[in-house]
Amino acid sequence: xxxxxxxxxxxxxxxxxxxxxxxxxxxxxxxxxxxxxxxxxxxxxxxxxxxxxxxxxxxxxxxxxxxxxxxxxxxxxxxxxxxxxxxxxxxxxxxxxxxxxxxxxxxxxxxxxxxxxxxxxxxxxxxxxxxxxxxxxxxxxxxxxxxxxxxxxxxxxxxxxxxxxxxxxxxxxxxxxxxxxxxxxxxxxxxxxxxxxxxxxxxxxxxxxxx
Amino acid sequence: xxxxxxxxxxxxxxxxxxxxxxxxxxxxxxxxxxxxxxxxxxxxxxxxxxxxxxxxxxxxxxxxxxxxxxxxxxxxxxxxxxxxxxxxxxxxxxxxxxxxxxxxxxxxxxxxxxxxxxxxxxxxxxxxxxxxxxxxxxxxxxxxxxxxxxxxxxxxxxxxxxxxxxxxxxxxxxxxxxxxxxxxxxxxxxxxxxxxxxxxxxxxxxxxxxxxxxxxxxxxxxxxxxxxxxxxxxxxxxxxxxxxxxxxxxxxxxxxxxxxxxxxxxxxxxxxxxxxxxxxxxxxxxxxxxxxxxxxxxxxxxxxxxxxxxxxxxxxxxxxxxxxxxxxxxxxxxxxxxxxxxxxxxxxxxxxxxxxxxxxxxxxxxxxxxxxxxxxxxxxxxxxxxxxxxxxxxxxxxxxxxxxxxxxxxxxxxxxxxxxxxxxxxxxxxxxxxxxxxxxxxxxxxxxxxxxxxxxxxxxxxxxxxxxxxxxx
Amino acid sequence: xxxxxxxxxxxxxxxxxxxxxxxxxxxxxxxxxxxxxxxxxxxxxxxxxxxxxxxxxxxxxxxxxxxxxxxxxxxxxxxxxxxxxxxxxxxxxxxxxxxxxxxxxxxxxxxxxxxxxxxxxxxxxxxxxxxxxxxxxxxxxxxxxxxxxxxxxxxxxxxxxxxxxxxxxxxxxxxxxxxxxxxxxxxxxxxxxxxxxxxxxxxxxxxxxxxxxxxxxxxxxxxxxxxxxxxxxxxxxxxxxxxxxxxxxxxxxxxxxxxxxxxxxxxxxxxxxxxxxxxxxxxxxxxxxx
Numbered sequence: 001x002x003x004x005x006x007x008x009x010x011x012x013x014x015x016x017x018x019x020x021x022x023x024x025x026x027x028x029x030x031x032x033x034x035x036x037x038x039x040x041x042x043x044x045x046x047x048x049x050x051x052x053x054x055x056x057x058x059x060x061x062x063x064x065x066x067x068x069x070x071x072x073x074x075x076x077x078x079x080x081x082x083x084x085x086x087x088x089x090x091x092x093x094x095x096x097x098x099x100x101x102x103x104x105x106x107x108x109x110x111x112x113x114x115x116x117x118x119x120x121x122x123x124x125x126x127x128x129x130x131x132x133x134x135x136x137x138x139x140x141x142x143x144x145x146x147x148x149x150x151x152x153x154x155x156x157x158x159x160x161x162x163x164x165x166x167x168x169x170x171x172x173x174x175x176x177x178x179x180x181x182x183x184x185x186x187x188x189x190x191x192x193x194x195x196x197x198x199x200x201x202x203x204x205x206x207x208x209x210x211x
Numbered sequence: 212x213x214x215x216x217x218x219x220x221x222x223x224x225x226x227x228x229x230x231x232x233x234x235x236x237x238x239x240x241x242x243x244x245x246x247x248x249x250x251x252x253x254x255x256x257x258x259x260x261x262x263x264x265x266x267x268x269x270x271x272x273x274x275x276x277x278x279x280x281x282x283x284x285x286x287x288x289x290x291x292x293x294x295x296x297x298x299x300x301x302x303x304x305x306x307x308x309x310x311x312x313x314x315x316x317x318x319x320x321x322x323x324x325x326x327x328x329x330x331x332x333x334x335x336x337x338x339x340x341x342x343x344x345x346x347x348x349x350x351x352x353x354x355x356x357x358x359x360x361x362x363x364x365x366x367x368x369x370x371x372x373x374x375x376x377x378x379x380x381x382x383x384x385x386x387x388x389x390x391x392x393x394x395x396x397x398x399x400x401x402x403x404x405x406x407x408x409x410x411x412x413x414x415x416x417x418x419x420x421x422x423x424x425x426x427x428x429x430x431x432x433x434x435x436x437x438x439x440x441x442x443x444x445x446x447x448x449x450x451x452x453x454x455x456x457x458x459x460x461x462x463x464x465x466x467x468x469x470x471x472x473x474x475x476x477x478x479x480x481x482x483x484x485x486x487x488x489x490x491x492x493x494x495x496x497x498x499x500x501x502x503x504x505x506x507x508x509x510x511x512x513x514x515x516x517x518x519x520x521x522x523x524x525x526x527x528x529x530x531x532x533x534x535x536x537x538x539x540x541x542x543x544x545x546x547x548x549x550x551x552x553x554x555x556x557x558x559x560x561x562x563x564x565x566x567x568x569x570x571x572x573x574x575x576x577x578x579x580x581x582x583x584x585x586x587x588x589x590x591x592x593x594x595x596x597x598x599x600x601x602x603x604x605x606x607x608x609x610x611x612x613x614x615x616x617x618x619x620x621x622x623x624x625x626x627x628x629x630x631x632x633x634x635x636x637x638x639x640x641x642x643x644x645x646x647x648x649x650x651x652x653x654x655x656x657x658x659x660x661x662x663x664x665x666x667x668x669x670x671x672x673x674x675x676x677x678x679x680x681x682x683x684x
Numbered sequence: 685x686x687x688x689x690x691x692x693x694x695x696x697x698x699x700x701x702x703x704x705x706x707x708x709x710x711x712x713x714x715x716x717x718x719x720x721x722x723x724x725x726x727x728x729x730x731x732x733x734x735x736x737x738x739x740x741x742x743x744x745x746x747x748x749x750x751x752x753x754x755x756x757x758x759x760x761x762x763x764x765x766x767x768x769x770x771x772x773x774x775x776x777x778x779x780x781x782x783x784x785x786x787x788x789x790x791x792x793x794x795x796x797x798x799x800x801x802x803x804x805x806x807x808x809x810x811x812x813x814x815x816x817x818x819x820x821x822x823x824x825x826x827x828x829x830x831x832x833x834x835x836x837x838x839x840x841x842x843x844x845x846x847x848x849x850x851x852x853x854x855x856x857x858x859x860x861x862x863x864x865x866x867x868x869x870x871x872x873x874x875x876x877x878x879x880x881x882x883x884x885x886x887x888x889x890x891x892x893x894x895x896x897x898x899x900x901x902x903x904x905x906x907x908x909x910x911x912x913x914x915x916x917x918x919x920x921x922x923x924x925x926x927x928x929x930x931x932x933x934x935x936x937x938x939x940x941x942x943x944x945x946x947x948x949x950x951x952x953x954x955x956x957x958x959x960x961x962x963x964x965x966x967x968x969x970x971x972x973x974x
Contacts, residue, residue: 014220014439016300016301016303016371016375016439017375017435017438017439017444017445018375018438018444018445019375019376019438019444019445019447019448019451020444020445020446020447020448021447021448021449022446022447022448022449022450022501023447023449024447024449024450024453025450025497028450028453028490028493028494028497031489031490031493032457032487032490035486035487035489035490036487039483039484039486039487042479042483043476043479043480043483046475046479046538047475047476047479047480048474048475048476048479049476050474050476050709051474051475051476052474052713052714052847053474053954053955054474054475054476054955055472055473055474055475055844055846055847055955055956056475056478056479056759056844057759057760057761057762057844058475058762058955059475064954064955064957066806066807066808066809067762067764067807067808067829067957068723068808068954068957069723069808069827069829069952069957069959070808070827079726080726083726255897256863256895259887259894259895259896259897259898260897260898261897262897263897263898263899263900263901264900264901265901266747266901269747269748269897269899269901270748270751270752270897271747271748271749271750271751271752272747272748274748274751275748275751333746333747334746335745335746335748336745336855337745337750337855337857338855339750339751339860366688367688374687374688374691378691379691382688382691382692382695383691383692383694383695386692386695386696386699387695387699390699390703391699394703394707398707403854404711404715405714405715405716405717405851406714406715406717406847406848406850406851406852406853406856407710407714407847407850407856407858408710408711408714408715409854409855409856410850410856410858411706411707411710412706412707412710414706415702415703415706415707419699419702455694456694459694459695459698459699460698460701463698463699463701463702464702464705464706466706467706468860470756470758471756471858472756472844472845472846472847472849472850472858473710473847474713474714474847477705477706477710480705481706542760545758545860546754546859546860546861546862547861547862548861548863550860550861551861616834616862617834618834619834619837619838623838623865624891624893624894624895626862627863627864627895628893630863
């Protein structure tokens with residue numbers, strides 16, 4: 001290796017580079033403007049205009065909206081009912097609807113009371129509660145009392161009816177496999193006919209109302 | 212400006228000596244170490260179980276160690292060193308506080324080492340191109356600020372007031388790094404933001420680091436070296452200005468991949484910006500063409516060769532990134548080795564080559580000792596062939612991989628097999644790059660060493676002269 | 685450019701614009717996201733990772749899994765499928781009703797082999813006419829939203845992943861490369877704990893020709909004591925330990941697998957609609973409450 005400091009002339013005395021002041025080529029500016037225009041067009045088509053809820057391949061909120069599942073319908077009511085059920089009923093009947101023998105709560109799963117043709121006696125039962133013996137799936141339950149859960153739900157009469165309808169829909173759908181929605185109007189009519197009653201129902205009374 | 216006698220280039224060069232020695236020697240060491248980890252990572256694809264019992268070299272740690280050392284270990288210190296020298300030379304001013312800058316450089320290298328040790332021990336942050344843990348990030352930030360302040364003071368004391376394009380690029384790079392790095396450190400590691408905002412910040416950071424910072428710092432050197440070495444004026448001031456503005460305005464929006472869990476507007480904007488980078492790319496091509504055409508300088512494996520190949524790689528990498536940003540192409544190339552291919556081309560082909568060019572130009576001036584042209588020439592060919600063998604097969608392999616991924620009738624493993632040839636050639640490229648890096652390290656260290664040897668010789672000669680004089684007395 | 689002020693101003697304008705765009709605005713739009721409701725079931729989504737899985741996320745980060753595995757599903761399009769479940773009591777009148785809306789479906793195959801998809805339409809609204817026509821004559825149909833794309837065809841997910849899927853991750857690792865398959869839904873795709881453990885220890889023993897490195901560092905090879913460990917891996921062939929030894933997963937391996945099994949992002953959301961697969965049929969057996 002060459003250890004000697006070799007100071008060549010261009011190393012010690014050198015001029016710094018300069019920049020010529022030639023004009024800018026126009027084609028570059030034209031190209032930039034064209035590309036900018038195309039980019040803006042592209043952004044307009046696919047960019048979703050800064051919407052945080054728009055992800056490719058969707059291009060706008062309206063586009064995302066086109067693929068939203070239909071709300072209304074039984075699925076929504078079932079979802080609502082599921083929440084209300086776990087807040088108000090699951091304490092005794094359990095989330096899975098298997099009941100709780102220790103407290104004298106009969107099961108709901110496949111119960112003939114749940115699978116009745118219309119929801120009339122279920123709405124009555126939920127509204128005013130039940131006392132006395134009741135036979136579920138061939139077994140007699142006699143040690144518990146169901147409170148008037150429906151009456152004690154918060155809200156106006158219309159809201160109560162709507163909530164009871166959701167619970168009934170969910171219970172019948174989930175535990176009775178009956179995919180028929182119980183309408184709030186139907187519940188309101190039933191509740192209007194029993195609105196002055198304060199005592200719990202008994203099983204016989206319910207069977208009389210809807211055999 | 213004080214009315215002291217005008218400073219000379221050699222005085223300026225010697226004022227740069229201490230910081231440049233520290234920055235460049237450290238950078239060269241990290242480059243060698245980084246290529247070792249790059250090689251280890253690449254070996255994993257030939258023999259997956261090679262490092263099954265050795266966590267340090269397992270792919271998930273070797274790869275971040277490679278990228279960390281390459282970017283923070285090699286790229287940033289060498290870019291800073293070159294920028295410092297350019298600002299001093301072009302401003303015709305001696306470096307302010309060279310000792311403090313050297314201390315900052317030492318601190319920087321310490322931070323890089325802390326980050327490296329943390330990464331291979333599994334303290335990776337988990338963000339690509341920002342792998343270092345926060346304690347290392349804080350060291351890096353402080354040391355960068357320490358250096359940048361004195362580099363800026365040097366610039367502000369300049370005696371030559373007319374500004375040359377290289378100065379714009381260097382100054383903008385000094386401003387860019389602290390902003391993006393502090394944002395990333397604060398929002399990813401100190402007060403982490405929620406969910407995909409992290410990804411957005413990390414990608415913004417990576418885009419600004421790779422597509423803006425490296426470009427600014429590299430082009431500062433290119434715009435100095437090309438006219439200087441061909442002995443012609445830069446063609447032209449306005450084109451360089453145009454490159455400057457377009458790189459800043461468009462480059463800063465690149466970085467978010469087409470496929471990401473971010474809202475559509477972000478990736479759309481980012482891919483448009485990547486396509487817009489064609490504009491500065493073409494402007495740069497015309498600058499280089501107009502400046503060097505008809506120049507009689509043969510490059511002979513020296514700085515000019517490195518610099519020209521750097522520009523070529525920049526253009527190829529930018530073009531590849533722009534094409535890969537088009538939605539129809541991105542569908543194939545996203546998630547493949549194609550991205551890695553053109554990023555490697557940018558790092559090794561453009562930035563590292565440009566830095567080699569600048570360092571081989573600067574070091575002899577600072578040390579007063581020529582670097583053996585045979586060694587720079589062999590480094591040039593190794594680096595050139597190595598980079599091409601690494602980047603091009605990766606890009607081709609990436610396209611093949613992407614086509615297999617898009618073809619759902621092909622099992623997933625077919626997409627991995629499609630890249631195997633690329634890896635075989637790529638590993639060869641890594642080997643050449645590693646040997647090249649070793650030669651670079653030897654060149655830098657020998658150059659520094661011979662400077663001190665020359666000084667020692669002069670001192671001995673002086674002492675002998677005094678002794679002889681005394682004997683005569 | 686004559687003065688340094690212009691340079692700094694240029695840099696400031698350019699960088700602050702992109703900073704506002706890719707740091708500030710995303711933070712405003714997504715930075716305070718909280719659990720959202722799935723559609724239509726209204727469950728809260730996502731749930732935060734618990735205990736072991738949360739620790740596993742750290743192992744995943746520490747091992748650098750992100751350099752080979754992405755955690756995001758892409759989507760190229762979406763289709764709306766009309767599924768005919770039941771043609772009703774009078775099949776020919778159902779067919780007539782269908783044909784009135786979609787004349788090209790007027791062929792006997794349409795109502796045989798049910799349930800089957802009879803039409804793909806542009807969007808939900810476009811399915812209305814068909815649904816009305818069929819239900820009016822006593823048939824039953826279902827309208828399903830089905831995202832499409834190569835990732836989804838590969839079974840890597842049911843829909844594209846969106847910002848909501850990641851809100852509780854600290855190091856969000858969507859990944860940019862697929863040297864290995866996507867893991868966004870690996871918890872539902874490959875939900876077998878033992879498969880995962882064996883695969884980490886010796887990938888080739890579970891996936892022939894796999895290029896994944898073995899992660900033996902996550903396992904302990906030890907001499908079988910008086911009684912073999914209950915949790916030792918059941919390995920055969922090349923990867924089996926020598927006789928008298930057993931391979932036992934370390935805590936890190938368990939955490940990592942718990943994390944992998946927790947990876948799942950297919951809940952239907954507003955911004956990424958999808959019809960969920962039919963829920964498991966409600967329990968039929970009367971679980972004896974004894």
